[in-house]
Amino acid sequence: MHAFDVLGDPVRRRILELLAEGELASGEIVDVIQREFCISQPAVSQHLRVLRDSGFANVRADGARRLYTVDAAPLQEVDAWVGRFRGFWDHKLDALATEIVRGKRKRKKS
Amino acid sequence: MHAFDVLGDPVRRRILELLAEGELASGEIVDVIQREFCISQPAVSQHLRVLRDSGFANVRADGARRLYTVDAAPLQEVDAWVGRFRGFWDHKLDALATEIVRGKRKRKKS
DNA sequence: GAAAGATATAAGTCACAACTTATACGATTG
């Protein structure tokens, strides 16, 4: 499943927003999502699976609980894709800072 | 249709990549996409409609032809959403440049 | 002005993703 497909679902986007605040157990995520979207526990669990499989989230076991965290890698890919359009609104001075960043990255490589 | 759903389709992403280079007629887009994805002209036209309806593309008439351009607005929204995760990979000096941009924007408002 | 060109819409088909309920399964607790 492509990164953009993963982000296409509002529930998954919301889960990522929650994880952006820090590590959360499956059950805690389920609580919030059920309140906001009225879907079943398995539905949430399936979304978590998609997030795992697509690399957006990592899990670790803590007893019976599963603790989820964001994995930045695919988000960074998405950011890179969108970045190619940044010039369309990033005129003037903002573009300068962007160039600074880009230039710095290039220099790192060499 | 939500912005991320629009970007979920590889054909639409490719069309936006093409439009990023500049204005293109429907027919020119069809040519490229057909070569790369082997889908019919109406299929491409329907994707163009989605891009129009969701605000990612603008059209103007030129005789019988329709000339398409990128509209940055929804892409900027997407960028803003992804931006909230930028801290996850944007450590160190890169973050500085980002902060410069953010700071500048705030100052513009006030 | 009829034919051909450029593009869009209509209508129908089909695969798939997002649910549901039911259940499995390891960890915890009394």
Next chain:
DNA sequence: CAATCGTATAAGTTGTGACTTATATCTTTC
């Protein structure tokens, strides 16, 4: 060790979005 908790998987249903072919609607050209 039986009951309960926390979470995941299985299996089935269903709505929808991405196609297809056929056709409509303007433009241009001869």
